[in-house]
Amino acid sequence: MLRRYFVGVIAVVCLAAVLAYVGLGLALGVPHAIFLALLTGLLEAIPVVGPIAAATIAGLVALQHDSSLGAILAYGVYLAALRLVIDQLMGPILLGAAGRVHPTLIIFCFLAGGALFGIVGVITAVPIALVIRTTLATLYDEAPEQTRRKRNYAQETR
Secondary structure (H helix, E strand, O other): OHHHHHHHHHHHHHHHHHHHHHHHHHHOOOOOHHHHHHHHHHHOOOOOHHHHHHHHHHHHHHHHHOOOHHHHHHHHHHHHHHHHHHHHHHHHHHHHHHHOOOHHHHHHHHHHHHHHHHHHHHHHHHHHHHHHHHHHHHHOOOOOHHHHHHHHHHHHHO
């Protein structure tokens, strides 16, 4: 289960890099967009601090490239759209599917881990929740999802 979660994290990193390149390189025309997109993707693996650092670095490069009011507003719109897509939509969905938990639980884990233990809590919250879930499922002999589906299908076809 932890392996699937980390595969989900890699998927979020790749998605962040692609979306950052589309926004920075294609839409805004910021120089060194490929490097900034890769940096954004890598920093996305570090919750809370990583996205702030990536936005700051890309923002400084974008500001150096074009400091007009329109360019600043365009960067702000890009940044808000990127954060919403990753943090509220794709991140919980990808991580939830990878760990086979509801996306709301992923968001709750991030919030609770951050509130209780800060950055370390945010980084370790979901893996710890997955370990607890797997342990409780094993202790209480909960049938895996595929076994339940097969059992339900067999009962329906009778």
